[in-house]
Amino acid sequence: MNVILFGATGMIGQGVLRECLAAPDVARVLTIGRKATGTTHDKLRELVHADLHDYSAVRAELAGYDACFFCLGVSSAGMSEADYRRVTVDIGVAAARTLVELNPKMCFIFVSGLGSNASSRTMWARVKGEAENAILSLPFANVCAFRPAFVQPGPGIVSRTPLYRALYAVAGPLLPLVKRVAPGQVTTTDRVGRAMLNVARQGVRQKIYENVDIDAAAG
Numbered sequence: 001m002n003v004i005l006f007g008a009t010g011m012i013g014q015g016v017l018r019e020c021l022a023a024p025d026v027a028r029v030l031t032i033g034r035k036a037t038g039t040t041h042d043k044l045r046e047l048v049h050a051d052l053h054d055y056s057a058v059r060a061e062l063a064g065y066d067a068c069f070f071c072l073g074v075s076s077a078g079m080s081e082a083d084y085r086r087v088t089v090d091i092g093v094a095a096a097r098t099l100v101e102l103n104p105k106m107c108f109i110f111v112s113g114l115g116s117n118a119s120s121r122t123m124w125a126r127v128k129g130e131a132e133n134a135i136l137s138l139p140f141a142n143v144c145a146f147r148p149a150f151v152q153p154g155p156g157i158v159s160r161t162p163l164y165r166a167l168y169a170v171a172g173p174l175l176p177l178v179k180r181v182a183p184g185q186v187t188t189t190d191r192v193g194r195a196m197l198n199v200a201r202q203g204v205r206q207k208i209y210e211n212v213d214i215d216a217a218a219g
Helices: 012-023 057-063 081-102 124-137 162-183 189-202 211-218
Strands: 002-006 028-033 044-048 067-070 106-110 142-147 150-152 186-188 209-211
Touching: 002 012, 012 028, 012 044, 012 067, 012 106, 012 189, 028 142, 067 081, 067 189, 081 106, 081 124, 106 124, 106 189, 142 189, 142 211, 186 189, 186 211, 189 211
Parallel strands: 002 028, 002 067, 028 044, 067 106, 106 142, 142 209, 150 186
Antiparallel strands: none
């Protein structure tokens, strides 16, 4: 399997990259982002691309892939709705439209979030829902959205978002309790990565994978 990964420097993306590089059936991994990950591996090729809204200059490098795991995202804190939409909707849709033309048989998985809904009154949830709807409407052979809830980072993985780092520092000691009280609301970066690989291997069984579905798909 040949995989494209967006957002490989983010917390979820780091975990997904680890799982892809460790999977025996993954032959190639292409990461795309504005910055390199700093990871070195025989399977890995990194494409540093400044304009994530336009892939015309690199189209020839994006063909021949079986799956795309779109883990790129930002916190909406302090952002206007227009700015958040440019990142969350416009970048994701631009990438998906390019890839569906080049790899229509690809499995495309978009990382969204718990509570995403295009009709929501909450800004981030509404915008995430809009992104889901736009991407799920594209004619990929397999396409779905993952909606993880609380994602526990694996060893050595740190979020780049200060707000999230503070949240994990506070919530970390409470995770055993949270898992007992609400086991379906907690997953890990490695389980998200394994779930993505399994969905790409087996085919999409539903358009939306909530947190419990992600954990089930991880095996």
